[in-house]
Amino acid sequence: MREIAYEDVVKAVRDIILHCGTDLPQDTYDALKEAMEKEKSPVSKEVIRQILENADIAKDEKRPLCQDTGLAVFFVKVGDEVKIKGGLLKDAINEGTEQGYKDGYLRASTCEPFTRANLKDTVGYNLPAIIHFDLVAGDKIDIEYAAKGGGSENVSRARVFPPAAGKEGIIEYVKEVISDAGGNPCPPITVGIGIGGTFEKAAISSKHALFRDIGSVNEDPEMAEMEQTILDEVNKLGIGAMGMGGTKTALAVHIESNPCHIASLPVSVNVQCHSSRHTHITI
Amino acid sequence: MAKEYYLTTPLTSEDTRQLKSGDIVYISGIIYTARDAAHKRLVELLEKGEEFPFDIEGSVIYFVGPTPPKPGDPIGSAGPTTSYRMDSYSPTMLEYGSKGMIGKGRRSQEVKDACKIYDGIYFGATGGAGALLGKKIKSAEVIAYPELGPEAVRKLEVENFPVTVINDTYGNDLYQMGREMYEVKE
Incomplete structure (x- = not known):
């Protein structure tokens, strides 16, 4: 012992x-930098530039x-x-x-x-x-x-689908949640999706999915492919940084999938804002 | 094509009517903070004709609940909060002469209509850029409702505070326009 x-x-x-509180994790910073470079809207590009400048100031001066x-x-x-x-x-x-x-x-x-x-x-x-x-x-x-934060938590949702909804039903649902959210969750966002398990297992999985480093690849190739599909679909919505219109609404989509009951297909969508403050330690 | 403007408060109709959704504006001068609780009280004062804590004519209101300041700083991190919670109060503020609001997120049709009628502008500041925006605030003083804590009305002196025009005086909405421009329809 x-x-x-x-x-x-x-x-x-x-x-x-x-x-x-003050240091944006490197994975988030790098993803935002890449998004700024690829963003087609000049307004959204400027917003992401401000987000990165904010991160530099916060780190250097130890401000939230x-x-x-x-x-x-x-x-x-x-x-x-x-x-x-x-x-x-x-x-x-x-x-x-x-x-x-x-x-x-x-x-x-x-x-x-x-x-x-x-x-x-x-x-x-x-x-x-x-x-x-x-x-x-x-x-x-x-x-x-x-x-x-509260703004991104406020747009998150969960629903138990019938099994027939399948992958397509989940993809449509996620698009609907993110589309309705617009600029309120402070995009570019990370989308955490919990699939399967029970009602609460899906919700907890969607939360945990947000803790994964942005840019990491899902170990399950099928889920990795689904993440990419949903990311592409979400970025077609045109919401952009802070909802001002653009091509980079989400930085990443992370899925955690669990075995579930034969009667149900629970899905939870948990959103994280661009200030994805997360870390990991072992004691 | 979006333009850049440097404006000093108080704003006039001449100032606001030149702005179009998507323009970038750097605001300097005095602005005032208020969230839901303060708005409720301020609007009551206006409707009862009682003494107002500041000159509302041409004023710009910032929707913010800052972090506590570190020793020696005027204010902590101070980014915008979500604006829809002020939707029921903003038209009255504009009616009585306020010319600008700073926040984040969509506004109601009533607010957009009031911007048209009273030459008001809804500006968006970058949510989550609290450290950057806090640094543009040179001084902060609580001028009303100190009992509301972070929601008290503060008089802020700002320098080149960066905002984007969301709703202009012509009924345009950057959130709608921007999204339509970049939405990929199958």
């Missing part, structure tokens, strides 16, 4: 939150990339030979989240759903974090993190 100190987890989480610094979302794989010494892993992740958001002058954006009261002084600064745990073999903890 390997022991990991509670405080070490707190510090590691705090550090990745601080880093992601966006005023919407998101809810903190984690996918955590816990090795079965790991023991946290001094507290619960979940508490350590929440404590690290609070410290990171406070120390980075990031915005506290969690609130009570109906009164809309901010939770910073009651539950904690930008708490609770959204944490998905998985148990795996080994003596390490693997933490994937993303800051998830």
Whole structure:
């Protein structure tokens, strides 16, 4: 059994939150740069140029990339030979989240759903974090993190199709979701698609799909081909950067597919804005 | 063909009527921030004829909820929020003399019509460019409703604040025009 100190987890989480608040990941930066070069609309090209300049300023001066610094979302794989010494892993992740958001002058954006009261002084600064745990073999903890903004989350949707809908039905559905969203989710976006499983499995898969590096290739060749097809279709919609018209509405489409019930074909579409702040550490 | 303009607030009808959807404008001078909660109160003041916290004539309103400032900075990151939440208030603001709004995302037909009637412009700023846009803000002062926190009304001094004309005074909409131009129909 390997022991990991509670405080070490707190510090590691705090550090990745601080880093992601101000430093756009390299895969996102590179994808935006390529999109700027290929974009045909001069207006959208200028918008992407501003997005890249913004990333440079944020990194150099340690300023938040966006005023919407998101809810903190984690996918955590816990090795079965790991023991946290001094507290619960979940508490350590929440404590690290609070410290990171406070120390980075990031915005506290969690609130009570109906009164809309901010939770910073009651539950904690930008708490609770959204944490998905998985148990795996080994003596390490693997933490994937993303800051998830509200504008792009607001346009996301899920639906359970009959099996006959097939790939074509899914492609049409994704086009409909992105078309209706227009410029509101801050394109150029990343589109996460969860297919199969149950209703909630599809939704969680669509979220996790957004954590994959932009530019990486799906290990499943069939899904890789479907990702390319949907990307081409979405970019034909003409929405462009910030909805101003253009050829680069999406930077990438990521699919996670799961086995499902013989009666159903669940599909979830989760959208991430151009400020795709995500990272990955192993403790 | 899109043009570039450098304008200083307050804006006049002469300023706004020369602009067309797609033009890039660099705004300097004083602008005011307000989101949903502040708009609700401001519109009530106008309708009741009560004292307004700033001169609305020619004013530009920025829809923003910034991050907390770091010590020594006037403001934190300050990019635009989604504008449709202000749709029910904006026509009244324009009616009473405001000439510009800065935000992101589509507006209602009522707002577009009000832009035509009152020579108003809806500008889009780049969402997610909060660090860049925050740096164009030289000073910030809360002038009304401090209890609203990030949603308080702030007087901002900006220099070459970069925006794009979305809805002009002629009923054009860049979101529609841009999309029609680049949409690939099978």
